[in-house]
Every structure is written in structure tokens, then in C-alpha cells.
Amino acid sequence: MRLLSSAAFALLLLAAPAGAQTCQDPSAFPAWLEQFKQEAAAQGISQATIQSSLDGIAYDPKVISYDRNQKVFKQSFEEFSGRMVNANRIKKGQAMLVRYDNVLARIEQQLGVPGPVVVAIWALETDFGANIGKMATIRSLATLAFDCRRQARFHDELLNALRIIDRGDMPASAMRGAWAGELGQTQFMASSYVKFALDFDGDGRRDLLRSPADVLASTANYLRGYGWQPGGSWEPGSANFGVIQQWNKSQIYAKTIALLATRIAATQ
Numbered sequence: 001m002r003l004l005s006s007a008a009f010a011l012l013l014l015a016a017p018a019g020a021q022t023c024q025d026p027s028a029f030p031a032w033l034e035q036f037k038q039e040a041a042a043q044g045i046s047q048a049t050i051q052s053s054l055d056g057i058a059y060d061p062k063v064i065s066y067d068r069n070q071k072v073f074k075q076s077f078e079e080f081s082g083r084m085v086n087a088n089r090i091k092k093g094q095a096m097l098v099r100y101d102n103v104l105a106r107i108e109q110q111l112g113v114p115g116p117v118v119v120a121i122w123a124l125e126t127d128f129g130a131n132i133g134k135m136a137t138i139r140s141l142a143t144l145a146f147d148c149r150r151q152a153r154f155h156d157e158l159l160n161a162l163r164i165i166d167r168g169d170m171p172a173s174a175m176r177g178a179w180a181g182e183l184g185q186t187q188f189m190a191s192s193y194v195k196f197a198l199d200f201d202g203d204g205r206r207d208l209l210r211s212p213a214d215v216l217a218s219t220a221n222y223l224r225g226y227g228w229q230p231g232g233s234w235e236p237g238s239a240n241f242g243v244i245q246q247w248n249k250s251q252i253y254a255k256t257i258a259l260l261a262t263r264i265a266a267t268q
Contacts, residue, residue, distance in 0.1 A: 024148055029059040032146050036158070045162045053138050053165055053172040063135075063143040066179040073250060081256045084124060085263060093119050093264035096128060103200070103213045112230030113220035116265035120257050121186055121219055121247065123264075129185035132209065133178035137161060141181040141190070157181055160190035169197070169206045184208030185215040188222075196222040222247065234258050 037050050075083075096119050097104065104115035126132050141161055144154035161181065165172050177183040183193055188208055197206035200217035207214050220228075226246040227239070234240040236255055245254045 026059045026061070029143075029146050033057060033142065036142070036145070036155075040159060040162055043159055045159070045166055049162055049166040049172075053162055054142070057139050057142050059146065060139050060143045063140045063179055064147060067144065067147070067149065073252065075252065077252045077255050080252050081259055084256050085260045089123050089127075089260065090263045092128060093123050093260065094267050096122070097264065097267075100212060100216065103216060107200070107217050107220045108230075111217065111220040111224045111228075113223050113228050114261075114265070115216075116261040117223070117234055117244075117257070118186075118216045118219045119264055120261035122215065123260060124253075124257060125187045126185050129212070129215070132176075132185055132187075133182065134176055135179050137175040137177050137181050137183060137190075138172050140179055144180065154181070157190045160194045163194050164190060164206075168204075169193075170209065174209065184218075185212070186219045188218070192222060193218075196225055234261060 033054060037054055040050050040054075041047065093116070097115050100115075100119075104118070107118065108114050122128055138158070138161060141154055141158040145151060145158045147154075161175065164170065165175070175183065178187060182189060185208060188197065193206070193208065197208055197218045198214060198221050199206045201207075201211050201213040203211070205211075205214075206218065208218055223243050223246075226243045228243045229239050232238060232240045234244060235258060241254065241258055244257050245251070247257070248254055
């Protein structure tokens with residue numbers, strides 16, 4: 001084999017995915033980040049977004065600790081649903097149906113997903129936006145994109161987070177959520193945000209942090225994107241229950257969404 005010239009070798013390094021370097025030694029993170037910035041620019045992300053989002057970002061060992069210490073879900077459906085589908089959450093969900101009646105009616109008309117289902121997801125994910133998380137999303141995603149365990153997945157999520165910023169939905173400073181990069185009141189990953197988020201309140205931005213209209217419509221749009229059938233049942237065994245499992249593949253969690261939606265819908 002012919003030896004590559006130093007210039008050609010440098011070009012190959014640039015073309016390689018950011019993460020081809022050592023990915024368990026935190027001291028390699030700054031060099032990885034500089035390579036990722038070049039890749040982001042090659043993907044069409046503006047320099048303004050790259051600088052505002054990535055300059056000064058540091059490796060976060062807390063994120064890796066959370067990733068390595070996830071507890072296996074061991075509760076039964078009865079245990080989990082008994083805790084999550086409580087009287088307070090049902091009552092508040094029913095109040096949200098009334099409060100956002102016009103928005104939810106538009107959502108069902110345009111996207112085919114009934115209000116109780118999206119309100120149930122909203123309730124279970126963040127208690128109607130009360131607990132969206134406080135961790136810096138870009139730092140979390142950059143740490144996970146550098147780390148070896150799920151590098152390819154989070155490399156793409158980080159690029160998509162930059163696209164959210166680049167298209168003007170929110171600045172990097174506002175992008176805060178759960179430790180693995182979940183964003184907004186129904187906890188979208190950045191790739192789903194880019195694909196499914198809607199500007200339903202008409203303010204020119206897809207804001208899943210502060211706009212309930214955008215949150216609810218985008219959640220419905222996600223379900224529609226996976227094949228929701230308007231007018232159909234969402235009970236376990238139905239086609240629409242299979243769509244709910246695309247939201248969360250845990251059978252127990254999906255059944256809990258369906259149960260809470262049914263309980264919220266009971267007064268309609």
C-alpha cells in the first residue's frame with residue numbers, strides 16, 4: 001500500500017466522524033470538540049451557532065455517571081400505573097383538556113390525535129411542564145457524543161441540537177433538559193425535535209420549552225408520524241397502542257399512557 005501524504009492523511013481525519021479519537025479519556029475531549037466543530041461546519045451549521053453553542057463546552061463526568069448507573073425498570077404495570085395514574089394527575093389532566101380545549105380541538109382536526117392522549121403523555125413526562133430538567137443540553141450531548149458507549153447516536157443528536165439553534169427555535173443558553181439531552185415539556189430528543197416539532201401558536205418558533213400549543217401539537221405530530229389512526233382506539237392490542245409504543249417502547253410505560261388517557265377522557 002502506498003503511504004498517504006501528510007496532507008491527504010489530514011483530509012481523511014477531517015472526513016472521519018468526530019469520535020474516531022480516544023473516547024474514554026476526558027483529556028482528549030477538547031481535541032474531539034475541535035474536530036466536531038469542523039464537521040458541524042461541513043454539515044452546514046453556521047459559525048455563529050457553532051461558536052455560541054460549543055465554545056467553552058467542557059466534558060461532564062456527571063452525565064457519564066448517570067449513563068452508567070441507570071436503574072433497570074423492574075416495577076410491574078400495577079405498581080407503576082398505581083403510582084403514576086393518581087387522582088391528582090387525572091384531575092389536572094381533565095383541567096388541561098378544558099384549559100386548552102380550542103388548541104386540542106385544532107390538533108385533533110389537523111393531526112388526528114385526541115386530546116386525552118397528548119395530555120396523558122404531557123402529564124407522565126414532566127407533570128405538565130413542571131419538571132423539564134435543568135442540565136445544559138449541548139454539554140450533555142457533547143459528552144455522550146464523545147463517550148464510547150453510544151457515540152454514533154449522540155453524535156447525530158448533537159448535530160440536530162445545533163440545527164434547532166441554527167433555525168432560530170431557541171439559543172443554546174435556553175437549551176436545558178434531562179441528562180441525556182431530552183428537551184421540552186414532553187422530552188423530545190433533538191432528532192425528533194427537528195423532525196416533528198411544530199410552530200402551532202404562530203410565533204415563528206417551534207418552542208417545546210415554553211409554548212403548550214407547540215408542545216401538544218408536536219407530540220401529536222410525532223404520533224401521527226408513526227401511523228396514528230384518527231378515531232381509533234388506543235387500548236392495548238390496538239394499532240394506535242402500537243404507535244404509543246413508538247413513543248416509549250416499554251410495554252408498562254405505554255400501557256400507563258393508555259390508561260391515563262382513558263381516565264382523563266372519562267369526563268368528556
